[in-house]
Amino acid sequence: MRDVAVRAGVSTMTVSRVLNEPGKVSEEMRERVLRVVREIGYLPNHLAGNLSSSRSTTIGLIVPSIDNSIYTQTVKGLSEVLKRSGFQLMIAESGYDPNEEEELITIFLSQRVSGLVLHSTEHTPQAAEKIRKSGIPVVENGNIPEEPLDMVVSFSNHDASYAMTMHLGRLGYRKIAFASLYSVHNDRSKDRLKGYQAALKQLGLDPDPRIVLETERGLAAGAEVVARVMQSVPEVDALFCAGDVLAVGALFECQKRGWPVPGRIALASFDDVDLLRHVSPSVSTLRLPRYDIGERTARILLSRIMDGAEHLRGSVIDLKFELIQREST
């Protein structure tokens, strides 16, 4: 930058202004400086700028696992909005481990990110303390936690799960099994289970621990779950797969075994992946505002960072979901 300043015969301050606040510089200077910038291909050093102004244009995002297609829509929403404001996204994965998450948070704070997005809502006390102390705005967006760190943009896993279970109950299914991903360090799964249980109670159905299962991700897991539950408790007439593509795996398994869906067993899923609409029978599911969550998260974060909108601190935005009834229930 000094180089540019010398060649243009101005001070570095003027160069800085041309690049950051062009309005405060005369037309003539602007042209002169920009010409030199182009000539020598000068690239401003953001590190230096950020250090000096103690601001940064980086947002940190921590997801449990990068290869989960569920997050990608949210990431896209985030990324698109942030890009428009010149912000950059730093992504890391915690592997569903709060300690790992804490470490990543520490690293991000060291990098002086100006905002943080956490998918998980389970954190170590130290992590919460570090964030509080740093004073930067945070958005949690995998669930609506009881005690938010700061802001929340999400749908309610509990309510969504409750809604689908009630729907199954109203359709007349009486023995509704429930499958989710492992709930250790995964409050999304926990809340889905609670929603299911609350709905059963409301429907006057007895909970039966034999038909509540946890499993890993993937089609194979879904297949295994439906086989297992049908074998152990044949009177099951519906299976609510509250996670990932479990329902599709279950559906394929039913087809393989010749169990009519929904005649013998109804199937419901939790996230509206493209696939569910295209299989036959098409699968009832919940449409969740994955992209919107990313978008809103970015917006609210930017408000806090750029406009200092302190009144937004602690905001909880509960985005709506939609129940989609299809052939499988």
Added chain:
Amino acid sequence: MRDVAVRAGVSTMTVSRVLNEPGKVSEEMRERVLRVVREIGYLPNHLAGNLSSSRSTTIGLIVPSIDNSIYTQTVKGLSEVLKRSGFQLMIAESGYDPNEEEELITIFLSQRVSGLVLHSTEHTPQAAEKIRKSGIPVVENGNIPEEPLDMVVSFSNHDASYAMTMHLGRLGYRKIAFASLYSVHNDRSKDRLKGYQAALKQLGLDPDPRIVLETERGLAAGAEVVARVMQSVPEVDALFCAGDVLAVGALFECQKRGWPVPGRIALASFDDVDLLRHVSPSVSTLRLPRYDIGERTARILLSRIMDGAEHLRGSVIDLKFELIQREST
């Protein structure tokens, strides 16, 4: 940091050493300093550190589209290796637009990333020039380009496509249709087409432009493609869907229309997504080393950055793919 130094009664230099080169500091100092660090919860400022040492621990990654599940495995491989060495990943999406890519490259260079990973292998001349000028190591990993910018870690789209087409030919299919994603600004698609054409020639089959199609991503697109090609050229006996989940969409459509697969039409796909193994009939495809690409990319980049392994400049690593024959062909 000054604060820590004062409280511990040492110089800032000693604090810096304790944190970065603990070996060069006496046991006693180390303890004294670390105790204070813990006491006041001191967080080093990486921005300042990076600026001062003109090194950074950030790698920039540019993918065409974040929500494409194909990349996520590569990103995971990258992320896991980089994390172990304390590097951070900055991700941005170019939307298949070289100009957008150039802009992102500029931003990343401004952020002084110490390495760059590009999925696309089509760049503007200015982008190439900026990268060259910056001197940072770059890995391209979506394809093996004719003129690499620097290093390449990928499989060959051409060879993979050629292999599958040859396979279909050897199985006796004579009228092999080809569907890919739009090839504008997408040299992966272009190379797949070339591989297909090369194989046809080798097999002594006449190319027929009516059965070479380009479409968008998604199951619906796959369904539409198979319907279209069967209608316009009924003698087609195989369809090679060289992209995304097109083959699954096509399969569902065949089932819907009652076309036996592979009896009436054989189907082949390009990427071994979980789904292809679980549908019925299971779909023949190419297993591509998506995760490995990420891992190797990270490794080679780290060698260049940390060990200054200049002899690796310009390396081209062609990772192997595997053809998986299943029921659909």
Added chain:
DNA sequence: CCTGTTTTTGGTAGCGGTAACAATAGAATC
């Protein structure tokens, strides 16, 4: 005990920008 070497610590000067304020010049006011 002295000198030469090694280890450990500290001082200082930036890294490349920006904030805050000072200075200058031209425009506006009376």
Added chain:
DNA sequence: GATTCTATTGTTACCGCTACCAAAAACAGG
């Protein structure tokens, strides 16, 4: 024409850390 104001540019200090070299302390050999 003198004074005040405004717009534009420059000066200086510092953001928080590390590289580089100097200084001091510890160790070794004769």
